[in-house]
Amino acid sequence: MQIEVKDVCYTYTPEAEQPKFAVDHVSFSVEEGEFIALIGHTGSGKSTLIQFLDGLLKPTSGEVLFHGENVAAKGYDLKTLRQKVGLVFQYPEYQLFETTVLKDVCYGPKNMGLPKEEQEARAKEALSLVRFPEASYEKSPFDLSGGRKRRAAIAGILAMKPEVLILDEPTAGLDPEGREDILNVCRNLNDQGITVILVSHSMEDVAEYAKRILVMNQGKLIYDAPPEKVFSDWRKLEEIGLSAPEVTYVMEGLRKAGFDVRTDVFTVEKAKEEILRVFGK
Amino acid sequence: MNIIEILNLVHEYRELDEEGNEAEALRAVDGVSLTVEEGEFIAILGHNGSGKSTLAKHVNALLTPTEGTVYLSGMNVAEHKPIWEVRREAGMIFQNPDNQIIGTSVEEDVAFGPENMGIPTEELLKRVEVSLEKAGMAAYRLHSPNKLSGGQKQRVAIAGMLAMRPKVILMDEPTAMLDPVGRKEVLETMHELNRQEGITVVFITHYMEEVVDADRIVVMKDGKLVMNGAPREVFSRLEELEECHLTAPEVTRLAAELKKAGLDLPDGVLSVDELVNALCRLK
Amino acid sequence: MIRDITLGQYYEADSVIHRLDPRVKLAFTVIYIVSLYVGEGVLAFALAASFLAVIIILSKVPVSFMLRGLKSIFILMIISVIFNLFLTQGEEIFHWWIFRITKEGIRIAVRMVIRLILLIMGTSIMTLTTTPSRLTDGLEKAFGFLKIFHVPVHAVAMMMSIALRFIPILIEEVNKIMKAQQARGADFENGGLIKKAKAMIPLLIPLFVSAFRRADDLANAMEARCYHGGDDRTKLHPLKYRKRDAIAYLVLFAYLAAIILLRIFTSELIKIVP
Numbered sequence: 001m002q003i004e005v006k007d008v009c010y011t012y013t014p015e016a017e018q019p020k021f022a023v024d025h026v027s028f029s030v031e032e033g034e035f036i037a038l039i040g041h042t043g044s045g046k047s048t049l050i051q052f053l054d055g056l057l058k059p060t061s062g063e064v065l066f067h068g069e070n071v072a073a074k075g076y077d078l079k080t081l082r083q084k085v086g087l088v089f090q091y092p093e094y095q096l097f098e099t100t101v102l103k104d105v106c107y108g109p110k111n112m113g114l115p116k117e118e119q120e121a122r123a124k125e126a127l128s129l130v131r132f133p134e135a136s137y138e139k140s141p142f143d144l145s146g147g148r149k150r151r152a153a154i155a156g157i158l159a160m161k162p163e164v165l166i167l168d169e170p171t172a173g174l175d176p177e178g179r180e181d182i183l184n185v186c187r188n189l190n191d192q193g194i195t196v197i198l199v200s201h202s203m204e205d206v207a208e209y210a211k212r213i214l215v216m217n218q219g220k221l222i223y224d225a226p227p228e229k230v231f232s233d234w235r236k237l238e239e240i241g242l243s244a245p246e247v248t249y250v251m252e253g254l255r256k257a258g259f260d261v262r263t264d265v266f267t268v269e270k271a272k273e274e275i276l277r278v279f280g281k
Numbered sequence: 282m283n284i285i286e287i288l289n290l291v292h293e294y295r296e297l298d299e300e301g302n303e304a305e306a307l308r309a310v311d312g313v314s315l316t317v318e319e320g321e322f323i324a325i326l327g328h329n330g331s332g333k334s335t336l337a338k339h340v341n342a343l344l345t346p347t348e349g350t351v352y353l354s355g356m357n358v359a360e361h362k363p364i365w366e367v368r369r370e371a372g373m374i375f376q377n378p379d380n381q382i383i384g385t386s387v388e389e390d391v392a393f394g395p396e397n398m399g400i401p402t403e404e405l406l407k408r409v410e411v412s413l414e415k416a417g418m419a420a421y422r423l424h425s426p427n428k429l430s431g432g433q434k435q436r437v438a439i440a441g442m443l444a445m446r447p448k449v450i451l452m453d454e455p456t457a458m459l460d461p462v463g464r465k466e467v468l469e470t471m472h473e474l475n476r477q478e479g480i481t482v483v484f485i486t487h488y489m490e491e492v493v494d495a496d497r498i499v500v501m502k503d504g505k506l507v508m509n510g511a512p513r514e515v516f517s518r519l520e521e522l523e524e525c526h527l528t529a530p531e532v533t534r535l536a537a538e539l540k541k542a543g544l545d546l547p548d549g550v551l552s553v554d555e556l557v558n559a560l561c562r563l564k
Numbered sequence: 565m566i567r568d569i570t571l572g573q574y575y576e577a578d579s580v581i582h583r584l585d586p587r588v589k590l591a592f593t594v595i596y597i598v599s600l601y602v603g604e605g606v607l608a609f610a611l612a613a614s615f616l617a618v619i620i621i622l623s624k625v626p627v628s629f630m631l632r633g634l635k636s637i638f639i640l641m642i643i644s645v646i647f648n649l650f651l652t653q654g655e656e657i658f659h660w661w662i663f664r665i666t667k668e669g670i671r672i673a674v675r676m677v678i679r680l681i682l683l684i685m686g687t688s689i690m691t692l693t694t695t696p697s698r699l700t701d702g703l704e705k706a707f708g709f710l711k712i713f714h715v716p717v718h719a720v721a722m723m724m725s726i727a728l729r730f731i732p733i734l735i736e737e738v739n740k741i742m743k744a745q746q747a748r749g750a751d752f753e754n755g756g757l758i759k760k761a762k763a764m765i766p767l768l769i770p771l772f773v774s775a776f777r778r779a780d781d782l783a784n785a786m787e788a789r790c791y792h793g794g795d796d797r798t799k800l801h802p803l804k805y806r807k808r809d810a811i812a813y814l815v816l817f818a819y820l821a822a823i824i825l826l827r828i829f830t831s832e833l834i835k836i837v838p
Contacts (some may be wrong), residue, residue: 042430042460056743079749087747095744097769107766111749142773146329156748173376173457175328175487177526201460204531241462245555246490246531253557259564268531272538275560279544339789373788380781385697385729385790393802394789398797427732441789472808507793 001068001162002195003030003053003085004023008062010048010163010219022048023059023262030164030197035190037206038199040216041241046199047090049216050166053197054087083112086162090169092155093151096141101132104141106224108160126158147178154185164195171205183209207231207245207266215242228264247271254278283352284448284481285340285371289405290349294315309335312349322475322482324512327501328526330398330516333485336501337451340483341371353413353450355486369398371449372442378434378455382426387418387437390426394445408444415478416440416470435468443474449481450474456486462492489516489530493551500525517549532556575692581623582693585809586702588816589690592619595687595816599823600679605830608823609678615819616686623693633688634681643679649672696728698801705803718794726782732776739768 007027023045030036040046043199051057052064055071055078063070071081089095098104105123114122127137130151137145141152150170157165167186171179187209188215190196200206206213206227213230215223223230230237234244234252244266251263251271261278265271292310310332317323327333338344339351351358354370361367372394375381384390391409400408413419416436426434435455442450452471456464468491475482484495492498498515500508503526505528508515515522515530519537528534536550538557547561550556582587596616602705603612654668691699704721711717742752745766752763 041462051743054747056746071307079751081745082749089740089744089747092744094770094774095741095748095766097766097773107745107750108748111751160749173454175526176489176528177328241460243461247535249553250532250535250556253553254560257557257561259560268535268538271535272542275535275539276542276544338784343784343787365622365792368790372835373785375781375783375785375788377778379733380778380784381785383726383729383782385695385725389697389800393786393791396798396800397792401598401798402800402802405798405800426729444790473718 001029002066004033004047004065004068005029005052006063006065008049008052008059008064008071010045010052010057011060014060019060021045021219023052025062026216026219026221027062028214028221028224030195032163032195033190034195034212035187035196035210036195036212036214037210038197038214038216039201039203039206039242041201044216044240045219047168050087050168050197050199053164054085055081056087079112083108083160084162085166086157086160087210088157088165088167088170090172092156092170093141093146093149095156096149096153099140100138101127101141101144102137104152105155105159108156112160122159122161123155126155127152129158129189130155131181140249147174147181148176150178150182151185154182158189162194164197165189165201166197168199169201170198171200171202177237179205193248201230201242203237203243203245203266207247213239215240231266232264283316283321284319284354285315285483286351286352287313287315287336288352289314289388290336290339290351291347292332292339292344293347306447308504310339310349313501313504313506315499315506315509317449317481317483319481320475320479322472322484322494324495324498325485325501326489326492326498326525328487331501331525332504333501337373337483339454340449340451341373342367343373348542365398369394369445370447372445372447373451373453374435374438374442374455376454378431378438378458381438382434385425386422387413387424387426387429387440388422388439391440391443391444394441398445408446409440411429412440412443415443415474417466430463432466435459435463439467439470439474443478445513447480449483451483451485453485454487455484456488456491459537464488479527487527489528489533493530500527502526509519511550513549515549517552573691574695575625575629577624577693579622579624579693580808581689583808584693584812585697585803585805586690586694587706587803587805588809588812589694590702590706591813592816593687593690597683599820600683600686602827603823604827607830608826609675609682610681611819611822611826613678616682616689619689620685620690623666623689624690630685630688630692634684635683637680641677644676644680645673648676697725700725700728701799701801701803718797722794730778733778734771736770737774738767741767741774752796 005026005028007025008023009025010023011021013019026049033043038046048057049105052059058072066081066085067128069076086150096104098107105126106119109119109122131154132148132151141149144152170182174182183205185194186198198210210227213223213225213227214221215230231244231248234248237244247268248266251261251265254261255263259278261274265274288309290313291308293306294476313336325333335344339346340353340358342364345359353367356367358367382390383393388409391412392405395405395408413422414564416439418433418436418440421429421433426437429437455467459467471482471484472494474480486492493512495512498510498512499506500515507525508518508521516533519529522529532553533550536546536556541547546559550559585757599612603609620627628835649665649669650663652666652669656664656666658665700721704717707717750763750766
């Protein structure tokens with residue numbers, strides 16, 4: 001087991017008699033190489049939860065284990081944890097600060113105390129992983145387009161060679177092509193064995209890639225299931241301010257109209273097959 | 282009547298080198314002509330950097346054209362003086378909800394525009410009340426904007442525009458930084474204002490699902506206007522859209538795939554119900 | 565830590581003090597500070613303290629909330645108490661090794677603590693009971709006469725109110741950037757001064773970039789809403805003196821007069837009883 005989250009809680013007012021929990025008794029575990037989506041609307045506690053995994057926040061109660069070790073324990077090497085568990089915050093391009101893209105991506109490896117050649121080698125590898133054009137390595141990160149800035153920032157995390165990559169709303173504010181690019185990068189990384197945890201409120205993004213979905217609402221983990229199971233419960237999703245992909249609603253509509261279709265379908269590709277099957281084509 | 286008329290608009294961002302000479306000129310908008318009728322809800326789509334924002338900023342004189350002319354309610358925007366007569370005619374909502382709220386309370390922020398216009402106090406109070414009501418934010422009148430959700434902040438910004446009584450509201454990716462609930466809030470508010478108050482809306486976005494209810498869609502690519510038509514028409518040209526680095530909503534794509542596979546479906550299906558009904562008819 | 569500072573924080577309540585014109589509260593703040601330094605002797609401090617107590621009760625701001633503001637200056641207070649206690653020359657009442665405490669030392673230290681507590685609580689009344697925007701309105705009006713000397717009073721007031729709105733946003737931003745850099749292995753806590761200063765670069769540059777981007781956005785948003793300086797601007801809530809403000813001014817001046825009288829009286833007393 002790579003990561004184990006055991007009954008964690010988080011509250012901003014621990015002294016209060018009935019504290020309000022931002023994270024409320026959440027438990028789950030992550031196996032190596034998984035592709036997990038964490039969804040929930042703003043304020044559901046998902047952003048707090050992922051900070052536990054990186055040791056940036058300590059849970060008020062409960063524990064987080066990384067390879068069996070409690071990350072909140074005294075003397076635990078947080079620096080190594082943060083390198084092994086890469087956390088890409090929302091709008092990561094706002095963390096760029098160096099004069100060139102390459103130098104910026106080197107920042108992580110530099111903090112790990114690696115020699116200069118190794119820093120650059122890792123930076124270049126990371127940049128190629130996110131398909132960042134080599135011609136722009138020496139450009140100022142502030143002169144890049146939105147999508148490229150985002151990819152450079154993600155490379156900044158990848159250069160530390162994390163085992164787990166957590167991305168908080170990595171597609172926010174990008175155009176359809178930019179969104180697709182980032183999601184493809186995530187899938188490629190996952191194919192190479194990196195565990196990916198994708199935090200999102202876009203069901204369409206999640207449906208296509210994730211094999212397991214965690215749904216948060218008001219600090220509680222209310223689903224931990226494969227996508228077909230979660231999306232077929234679209235009524236519940238709507239109650240908590242989320243929705244299933246449009247395709248799921250099509251299948252639901254067809255079912256109601258008397259077609260014998262499966263309703264646990266959530267991508268365009270699968271829906272097409274299913275509808276064609278019913279129509280006998 | 283045409284409320285906005287854009288004629289051969291060109292806008293270049295010029296970069297100066299160290300000696301102050303022109304080093305590079307980037308053509309953000311490249312010869313665009315477009316007219317918008319009063320009361321229309323028009324959506325502008327385009328990839329990041331396609332020039333859609335730059336285009337919109339010419340309508341309320343935040344930018345001046347390199348070439349070409351923009352008319353708003355008959356005024357030549359670049360030359361009309363004083364400039365705030367143009368700006369009160371066309372309000373603008375921006376992408377980042379935090380960076381456009383000036384007041385430290387909701388009502389103060391809504392009053393900011395009309396205060397600048399020199400509207401007397403009693404009238405101000407009335408306008409603030411009515412605008413907040415229309416934007417569905419009346420209950421938050423005395424709140425601090427910092428504690429509102431993204432969607433609520435954008436609705437405060439909308440109320441701030443309404444208080445200036447504009448004919449046009451330009452929306453520059455107002456939903457890009459919001460979650461699905463916030464996006465829905467903003468979009469529904471705008472459609473309502475468009476229908477009930479007859480306000481002309483220019484809505485910039487790159488979420489395809491948000492534009493299916495627009496009267497018209499304009500697509501921009503690399504500074505040029507490449508598509509212009511009703512949603513049904515634009516979304517039936519999937520290949521062209523893809524060339525513009527865009528896609529159609531999921532339902533539209535599903536319908537197109539099914540049609541390609543031999544089912545007799547219409548082009549440019551826009552909603553779930555439409556697709557389900559069309560499929561039912563085939564049975 | 566930032567959350568503990570009540571100075572500059574508004575406490576929402578519906579009270580007479582909240583409703584007073586900000587200019588009155590501005591005058592109160594100035595006069596109260598003056599009174600603490602003019603006032604001498606137990607009676608003057610008792611008067612100052614009870615005057616403040618009445619105002620706090622009227623303002624409906626919970627005392628616990630006010631006391632929280634004192635936490636932030638606790639260390640400062642301790643340090644100055646220690647200095648005054650041990651370094652004042654005079655009649656010795658306690659001696660151990662190199663430490664000596666004098667009667668005068670105790671008197672000065674006690675006086676200083678009382679003064680500091682009253683000062684902090686007295687000045688926080690204004691910000692606790694006045695919304696930042698009313699406060700800037702008040703400042704703009706109160707210093708409006710400076711316009712004659714070409715001081716851009718409106719612009720300064722506008723800048724202040726914008727700063728007030730953006731401070732919480734920027735604090736949150738600092739937090740976010742800090743975490744993002746920590747996720748890349750940044751270390752803001754360990755190391756010597758130079759190392760620490762160097763570690764700030766990845767924090768400060770993104771912060772500046774973001775502040776400029778926000779400023780740019782805001783300028784656009786303000787222009788789009790017809791902003792063109794302070795000329796011909798009207799106000800949603802224009803400042804107007806009411807009856808209660810006149811009464812407040814009267815009370816305020818009566819208080820100041822009492823403090824001055826007390827001072828004259830006590831110094832006379834000292835002369836009589838040396």
